[in-house]
Amino acid sequence: MSANPVRIEEYAIRQEPYYEPAGNEIDIFEAAAGNGLPVLLKGPTGCGKTRFMEYMSWRLDRPVITVSCHDDLSASDLVGRYLIKGGETVWVDGPLTRAVRSGAICYLDEIVEARKDTTVVIHPLCDDRRLLPIEKLGELLEAPPEFCLTVSYNPGYQSVLKDLKQSTRQRFVALDFSYPQPDREVEILVKETGVNTATATMLVRFAGMTRNLKDNGLTEGASTRLIVNAARLIRHGIAPRQACETAVNQALTDDEEILKTVRELCASVV
Amino acid sequence: MPELDPAAQRHVDQWLQILQRDHPDLQAHFSGRLDRALALLEIEGVDAWMTAILDRYDKRGLGAAIEAIANLDAFAEDYRARQSGVRLEELEPFLEKYLTGLGGRPLRVMNGEHVFTDTESIYLPAFLNVFDRRSDNETLYKLTAVYHWAQNRYGGWRLDALERLLQLPGLPRALPVFAALESLRLEARLALYFPGLHRELRRLDNLDEDGRARYLAWSEDNRLLLQAGAGPMDSMDRISGNLGKPLPARKAYHGEYFPETVLEKLRERVKQEKDKLQQSLARLGREQPGLVIAGAGDPDNAQWTVSGVDPGVGFNSVNQGPGALTLLFGDQEPVADDEVKQLLVSIIQDLGRLPEDYLQVSGGYSGYPHTDTDSGPGEAGKAAAGYDLQNPVYYPEWDYTRQRYRNEFCALTEVDVAPVEDNFYTGTLEKYRFHLQSVRRSFETMAEGYEQRKRQTFGDEIDFDALVEASADRRQGLEMSENLYSCFHRSRRDVAVMFMVDMSGSTRGWVNLVEREALVLLCEALEMLSDPYAIYGFSGRTHKRCEIYRVKKFEEACTALVRARISGIKPRTYTRMGVAIRHLGKYLQALKARSRLLITLSDGKPEDYGGYRGRYGMEDTRQAIAEVRAGGVYPFCITIDNEAREYLPYMYGSANYTVIDDVRKLPYKVSDIYRRLTT
Ligand SMILES: Nc1ncnc2c1ncn2[C@@H]1O[C@H](COP(=O)(O)OP(=O)(O)OP(=O)(O)O)[C@@H](O)[C@H]1O
Ligand SMILES: [Mg+2]
Numbered sequence: 020m021s022a023n024p025v026r027i028e029e030y031a032i033r034q035e036p037y038y039e040p041a042g043n044e045i046d047i048f049e050a051a052a053g054n055g056l057p058v059l060l061k062g063p064t065g066c067g068k069t070r071f072m073e074y075m076s077w078r079l080d081r082p083v084i085t086v087s088c089h090d091d092l093s094a095s096d097l098v099g100r101y102l103i104k105g106g107e108t109v110w111v112d113g114p115l116t117r118a119v120r121s122g123a124i125c126y127l128d129e130i131v132e133a134r135k136d137t138t139v140v141i142h143p144l145c146d147d148r149r150l151l152p153i154e155k156l157g158e159l160l161e162a163p164p165e166f167c168l169t170v171s172y173n174p175g176y177q178s179v180l181k182d183l184k185q186s187t188r189q190r191f192v193a194l195d196f197s198y199p200q201p202d203r204e205v206e207i208l209v210k211e212t213g214v215n216t217a218t219a220t221m222l223v224r225f226a227g228m229t230r231n232l233k234d235n236g237l238t239e240g241a242s243t244r245l246i247v248n249a250a251r252l253i254r255h256g257i258a259p260r261q262a263c264e265t266a267v268n269q270a271l272t273d274d275e276e277i278l279k280t281v282r283e284l285c286a287s288v289v
Numbered sequence: 290m291p292e293l294d295p296a297a298q299r300h301v302d303q304w305l306q307i308l309q310r311d312h313p314d315l316q317a318h319f320s321g322r323l324d325r326a327l328a329l330l331e332i333e334g335v336d337a338w339m340t341a342i343l344d345r346y347d348k349r350g351l352g353a354a355i356e357a358i359a360n361l362d363a364f365a366e367d368y369r370a371r372q373s374g375v376r377l378e379e380l381e382p383f384l385e386k387y388l389t390g391l392g393g394r395p396l397r398v399m400n401g402e403h404v405f406t407d408t409e410s411i412y413l414p415a416f417l418n419v420f421d422r423r424s425d426n427e428t429l430y431k432l433t434a435v436y437h438w439a440q441n442r443y444g445g446w447r448l449d450a451l452e453r454l455l456q457l458p459g460l461p462r463a464l465p466v467f468a469a470l471e472s473l474r475l476e477a478r479l480a481l482y483f484p485g486l487h488r489e490l491r492r493l494d495n496l497d498e499d500g501r502a503r504y505l506a507w508s509e510d511n512r513l514l515l516q517a518g519a520g521p522m523d524s525m526d527r528i529s530g531n532l533g534k535p536l537p538a539r540k541a542y543h544g545e546y547f548p549e550t551v552l553e554k555l556r557e558r559v560k561q562e563k564d565k566l567q568q569s570l571a572r573l574g575r576e577q578p579g580l581v582i583a584g585a586g587d588p589d590n591a592q593w594t595v596s597g598v599d600p601g602v603g604f605n606s607v608n609q610g611p612g613a614l615t616l617l618f619g620d621q622e623p624v625a626d627d628e629v630k631q632l633l634v635s636i637i638q639d640l641g642r643l644p645e646d647y648l649q650v651s652g653g654y655s656g657y658p659h660t661d662t663d664s665g666p667g668e669a670g671k672a673a674a675g676y677d678l679q680n681p682v683y684y685p686e687w688d689y690t691r692q693r694y695r696n697e698f699c700a701l702t703e704v705d706v707a708p709v710e711d712n713f714y715t716g717t718l719e720k721y722r723f724h725l726q727s728v729r730r731s732f733e734t735m736a737e738g739y740e741q742r743k744r745q746t747f748g749d750e751i752d753f754d755a756l757v758e759a760s761a762d763r764r765q766g767l768e769m770s771e772n773l774y775s776c777f778h779r780s781r782r783d784v785a786v787m788f789m790v791d792m793s794g795s796t797r798g799w800v801n802l803v804e805r806e807a808l809v810l811l812c813e814a815l816e817m818l819s820d821p822y823a824i825y826g827f828s829g830r831t832h833k834r835c836e837i838y839r840v841k842k843f844e845e846a847c848t849a850l851v852r853a854r855i856s857g858i859k860p861r862t863y864t865r866m867g868v869a870i871r872h873l874g875k876y877l878q879a880l881k882a883r884s885r886l887l888i889t890l891s892d893g894k895p896e897d898y899g900g901y902r903g904r905y906g907m908e909d910t911r912q913a914i915a916e917v918r919a920g921g922v923y924p925f926c927i928t929i930d931n932e933a934r935e936y937l938p939y940m941y942g943s944a945n946y947t948v949i950d951d952v953r954k955l956p957y958k959v960s961d962i963y964r965r966l967t968t
Pocket of ligand 2: 068069070128
């Protein structure tokens with residue numbers, strides 16, 4: 020008996036998403052998925068990991084179930100739990116179980132944010148056994164070949180609290196996602212938002228400058244996502260400096276000193 | 290007297306009253322000059338003038354005070370200068386960050402007698418008061434820094450160009466011509482990439498009409514230099530044609546040229562950076578295989594390549610930073626190593642290109658960096674025989690040559706650092722007051738925050754997820770959990786940190802000073818959080834005499850005594866690191882905190898008398914780190930040793946250390962690193 024709220028087909032991606040490859044990550048992902056290997060996407064926020072997953076989902080013609088991990092995410096949130104419905108208890112599969120049963124891609128975003136005990140449930144899925152134990156049901160699920168586990172992780176935060184344990188990370192094939200090359204990033208901006216090349220170039224240059232400030236006042240530079248947002252605002256008639264201020268500067272930091280530096284950098288190119 | 294608004298009138302009345310009380314003559318003279326004073330100065334200015342007059346009166350009597358009243362104009366001029374003028378000290382942190390943002394080799398900003406760059410620093414005046422408005426003077430500082438950044442960034446100090454420049458006959462005559470030609474080229478480049486800056490450069494050049502006209506004519510004559518592809522050699526080519534012609538005036542942000550000084554710096558750096566690059570590439574090469582599954586190629590024959598270098602300009606013109614470079618090893622995935630990329634940027638800046646042999650690294654795996662002093666401890670410690678220690682604690686040491694421990698080998702004693710009562714602590718707070726403000730702000734945000742805790746046995750709200758699950762469990766015949774509540778907690782940081790400070794002899798001088806300064810700032814920052822912290826120094830001479838110096842225990846507050854001990858930290862002897870890690874790690878392990886950090890501040894490799902050098906010292910340190918890590922301690926190292934990238938990854942692991950390139954930056958960086966490590 021099942022009470023799953025969303026049917027798996029609804030996760031399918033039918034239209035080709037726009038994805039600009041940086042290298043041979045598409046081939047590698049295909050090879051990994053074809054060999055039942057789990058994949059780790061390493062990279063800063065907003066550099067195209069989710070977009071890449073959507074694209075791969077479309078390309079491999081398998082639905083992708085995404086879970087954004089947070090520090091409250093328990094193993095039951097992933098695997099499933101009993102619920103009460105009309106006086107009866109009903110088992111509901113968690114997203115991970117659903118993905119395993121249906122041979123989908125399961126994407127655990129920001130895996131380090133999850134509680135440490137949660138990460139452990141994926142371990143048996145990641146080695147060659149490819150098993151998911153469901154304790155409460157007393158069931159041992161074997162993943163079909165189509166099932167593919169992908170996790171993402173931002174190694175940029177050099178924090179004791181957010182480090183991926185070796186025992187976890189060594190189970191994955193790692194793909195390094197950093198910001199796109201400048202000319203490719205310009206291309207992404209143009210195609211994604213329709214701004215002209217000059218505006219896109221200026222935004223990419225500005226983003227590059229904020230990235231130089233990583234660990235030098237900023238925890239992270241402006242991501243592709245932020246300048247995509249700025250470009251959208253500009254496209255809708257907002258003045259470039261204002262667009263950067265709201266979409267980029269304010270999103271980057273609250274520290275007035277650093278904000279002043281970021282603003283000055285913005286003013287020098289925009 | 291002109292009509293004054295009520296607020297101003299109140300001030301005037303008050304001034305007159307005060308002066309009347311002190312001396313009627315004072316009041317009379319003051320009234321006589323009041324109109325002019327109000328014309329020259331704002332209310333605050335007149336108020337300052339008042340203070341100066343009263344001060345004169347108190348110290349030197351009526352005559353001097355009346356004289357001060359008569360000198361109103363001089364006072365006003367001086368006062369306005371102080372108001373609009375900007376001190377470099379106030380702007381320095383901003384300028385350095387700003388230049389970092391622009392990209393390229395990091396440049397320090399420093400006060401100097403002349404305005405120029407030596408390609409490592411930009412020297413600026415201590416005080417600027419060229420324009421009436423304070424904000425314009427601030428901008429002038431920025432533009433001067435940017436102009437000299439551009440000299441570095443756009444090839445103005447390329448090695449080949451510099452060597453040619455210095456060979457020119459009649460250099461003293463040629464140099465100003467070169468500088469003027471370069472100004473055309475650099476400003477055209479800035480205009481191209483930084484339209485915003487360019488507008489400011491034009492607004493604040495401080496030229497008169499005639500000066501601007503001269504510039505216009507000058508650039509008409511040298512149009513070639515305005516093109517994006519122009520380089521320093523193009524300026525050089527045009528020197529002879531322009532010799533003897535009148536040069537345009539210097540703009541407000543132009544500085545001077547000291548090519549000999551630059552050449553010295555450059556030659557040394559070029560040599561160092563080549564070595565550094567090759568060592569880093571060798572290390573990266575060893576780390577590569579295994580990263581990628583497909584198309585990995587043969588790691589032994591793989592070659593390094595770098596793309597994204599535009600030979601004409603030096604860089605891909607879209608991005609100013611190392612992001613433009615792609616570093617490839619064979620046909621593997623691009624390698625994202627910011628440090629190596631930064632190094633490449635610096636090299637390309639100096640040479641205008643990346644010579645092929647720079648990327649040719651001889652292979653050969655070695656797990657540790659080679660040193661020529663690889664020997665066991667052999668006759669270790671004979672020199673220290675007979676040294677008497679009270680109640681030492683004994684620790685084992687790892688001897689890699691035997692692949693086993695030497696038990697009870699190191700005798701360690703703990704002593705207090707002798708306090709030094711001076712104003713070092715407060716002096717440091719004063720020196721870094723601008724920086725401290727922002728440190729405090731960022732630490733404040735760390736200390737605050739609430740979190741919702743779920744599945745508690747009691748709390749403010751029912752945790753519905755838990756309740757539903759528990760009811761379901763009960764119906765299944767399972768035991769029902771009692772953790773059914775959620776509550777809000779002030780989120781408690783559960784971090785404890787131990788600072789282990791290198792007090793070896795090599796820290797003498799600068800290093801010792803900045804270490805102490807860094808500790809002062811750290812204490813100030815950590816006092817804002819509830820994180821327990823301790824500070825201990827370490828040094829020693831041979832395994833028989835290892836010493837740990839207490840500065841602050843975990844349970845101790847940051848008292849006057851602790852502050853005096855920080856001031857009293859002195860360089861001692863050698864660096865036997867393993868035993869110090871074991872000992873201090875033990876203290877940390879005794880604490881209950883969830884995250885326990887052992888942060889070492891160091892200036893070099895482990896090294897001690899009698900064999901604790903080279904590989905031996907490194908292997909023992911590595912072993913000690915593995916031990917404390919197994920005990921749940923997270924070791925991290927902050928070092929100022931530029932070579933550290935070659936050996937620290939081996940001891941601490943590749944993500945667990947930071948190299949501070951410039952000693953003087955240490956106090957600025959440490960609290961930031963701590964913040965990053967624990968959020
Ligand atoms: N290679 C790319 N091709 C197309 N669009 C891209 C690419 N990289 C980034 N983008 C753009 O950047 C935006 C942010 O990317 P995405 O949401 O995939 O980031 P992410 O890496 O998943 O970030 P996070 O770690 O925060 O989840 C996308 O919506 C898209 O507009
Ligand atoms: Mg995402």
